[in-house]
Amino acid sequence: MSTLPAQVLGDDRLDLLELALGGGLEPDRLAAAILPDAGRVTPGEAVAVVLTDQENTPLARLESPGPGGEWSLEELRHLPVGTGRQWDPALRRPARDVRAALADAEDVVALIVNAAPTWVDQTFVARESAEADRTVLLVPVSRRRRNGSEVGPGGLVRSALSLAPSAGTPAEVVVVPWPSSPPPGLTLEDVAQAYGAGRTADVVGQRDEELRALVAGLDDTQAQAVAALYPPASAAEVLRAARGARHRGAVVFFTGFSGSGKSTVARALAEQLEDDGLATTLLDGDAVRQHLSKGLGFDREGRETNIERIGYVASLVARHGGIAIAAPIAPFASSRAHVRALAEETGAVFLLVHVATPLEVCEARDRKGMYAKARAGEIPDFTGISSPYEEPGDADVTIDTSSGTVDEAVAEVRTALDAALG
Numbered sequence: 148m149s150t151l152p153a154q155v156l157g158d159d160r161l162d163l164l165e166l167a168l169g170g171g172l173e174p175d176r177l178a179a180a181i182l183p184d185a186g187r188v189t190p191g192e193a194v195a196v197v198l199t200d201q202e203n204t205p206l207a208r209l210e211s212p213g214p215g216g217e218w219s220l221e222e223l224r225h226l227p228v229g230t231g232r233q234w235d236p237a238l239r240r241p242a243r244d245v246r247a248a249l250a251d252a253e254d255v256v257a258l259i260v261n262a263a264p265t266w267v268d269q270t271f272v273a274r275e276s277a278e279a280d281r282t283v284l285l286v287p288v289s290r291r292r293r294n295g296s297e298v299g300p301g302g303l304v305r306s307a308l309s310l311a312p313s314a315g316t317p318a319e320v321v322v323v324p325w326p327s328s329p330p331p332g333l334t335l336e337d338v339a340q341a342y343g344a345g346r347t348a349d350v351v352g353q354r355d356e357e358l359r360a361l362v363a364g365l366d367d368t369q370a371q372a373v374a375a376l377y378p379p380a381s382a383a384e385v386l387r388a389a390r391g392a393r394h395r396g397a398v399v400f401f402t403g404f405s406g407s408g409k410s411t412v413a414r415a416l417a418e419q420l421e422d423d424g425l426a427t428t429l430l431d432g433d434a435v436r437q438h439l440s441k442g443l444g445f446d447r448e449g450r451e452t453n454i455e456r457i458g459y460v461a462s463l464v465a466r467h468g469g470i471a472i473a474a475p476i477a478p479f480a481s482s483r484a485h486v487r488a489l490a491e492e493t494g495a496v497f498l499l500v501h502v503a504t505p506l507e508v509c510e511a512r513d514r515k516g517m518y519a520k521a522r523a524g525e526i527p528d529f530t531g532i533s534s535p536y537e538e539p540g541d542a543d544v545t546i547d548t549s550s551g552t553v554d555e556a557v558a559e560v561r562t563a564l565d566a567a568l569g
């Protein structure tokens with residue numbers, strides 16, 4: 148048997164693993180979803196792969212006996228659990244246990260609750276469940292933090308629990324680990340069957356156009372109420388504070404030559420965002436090099452490690468709804484792509500801002516005299532002089548500080564950020 152390299156699972160794939168360990172997903176489907184080469188990894192011999200969490204803790208082992216054989220899954224260690232109602236083991240039950248408990252019921256309906264139920268949803272639940280012997284209120288929750296104004300996983304579970312008594316038949320709430328981006332072809336309806344349901348309905352999916360519009364327009368409704376209560380200037384502040392409290396996280400990542408204006412624009416942007424009540428963390432270049440990346444050099448490896456660290460911290464900030472602003476040179480496309488992937492995996496907005504001020508302008512500014520030293524050969528590997536800068540082909544915003552003011556640059560980035568945050 149050959150052993151494949153261990154697979155490190157991110158949050159979405161941990162959800163799938165938990166589902167599979169509980170009998171809610173066949174190991175074959177798990178393998179297809181998490182091993183990109185699942186179809187090719189069995190070229191005639193048995194293979195095994197260990198699945199780990201981000202800290203490389205082995206959690207499970209997937210094994211295939213070879214071509215045509217089915218994958219099997221073995222738990223090596225219990226998956227880490229979190230806090231909050233969505234982690235209550237009485238609710239977060241393995242699919243096989245739920246299915247066994249429902250085995251005697253003839254008609255089991257699974258009602259998927261993936262948003263806070265409205266009055267109309269509650270009536271729908273009562274009607275659907277009245278026709279069944281048993282009702283399961285399936286609450287899909289993801290490990291990946293949800294950003295934005297939606298009710299979070301704990302709140303979703305609590306509102307589903309409050310819904311259970313209004314069901315027409317005995318109803319129980321079951322929390323289902325469910326990735327925020329499910330693999331193609333996998334639906335909650337398939338998974339509901341593994342939990343013992345004969346039929347499934349989506350509580351939110353049945354909402355009509357009018358109700359959808361009302362829910363989507365809640366912000367407008369709030370704005371009208373605030374406008375009725377406050378004079379215009381106060382109303383604007385109250386609404387701004389309310390929006391600031393519940394926006395998605397974001398990583399705004401500046402890249403460009405030394406002296407291009409990254410720090411100047413990043414600092415001004417951070418001030419503006421703070422003033423608008425948005426929790427903002429500026430990963431200042433100097434501070435990063437002095438603390439987080441102390442001791443790292445400017446060869447390719449040192450720079451890559453530096454950017455990886457910045458990306459990691461920025462993603463943590465964004466994961467919790469904050470806005471992280473970073474402004475390193477970040478000369479390598481692969482490092483920038485890595486940071487983008489990391490941020491987007493947390494559900495955050497990622498904005499790459501290329502400060503494309505020409506090298507000649509940066510060199511002419513030479514605030515710290517470093518270009519002169521680099522030209523004289525006193526500083527090795529200096530970006531633009533003796534070390535490469537890979538121009539981004541994927542910038543979300545491009546600014547040139549040789550032909551505009553700081554305010555104009557900030558405004559451009561801000562417009563793009565607001566559009567991305569929605």
Ligand SMILES: Nc1ncnc2c1ncn2[C@@H]1O[C@H](COP(=O)(O)OS(=O)(=O)O)[C@@H](OP(=O)(O)O)[C@H]1O
Nearest residue numbers: 405406432445450453475476477478527528529530
């Ligand atoms: N060899 C070399 N090349 C480029 N820059 C150098 C080098 N040595 C020191 N410095 C000073 O370090 C600042 C850039 O650090 P960064 O962390 O942004 O660089 S990187 O993203 O890791 O490439 C940058 O500061 P800023 O001018 O504030 O950008 C440089 O002044």
Ligand SMILES: Nc1ncnc2c1ncn2[C@@H]1O[C@H](COP(=O)(O)OP(=O)(O)O)[C@@H](O)[C@H]1O
Nearest residue numbers: 404405406407408409410411412548551552553
């Ligand atoms: N429109 C502009 N935007 C940003 N910086 C500008 C602009 N015009 C002139 N500058 C000057 O250019 C220099 C840019 O330095 P800095 O922001 O530290 O660059 P970096 O962080 O990219 O190394 C500063 O001295 C700043 O005052």
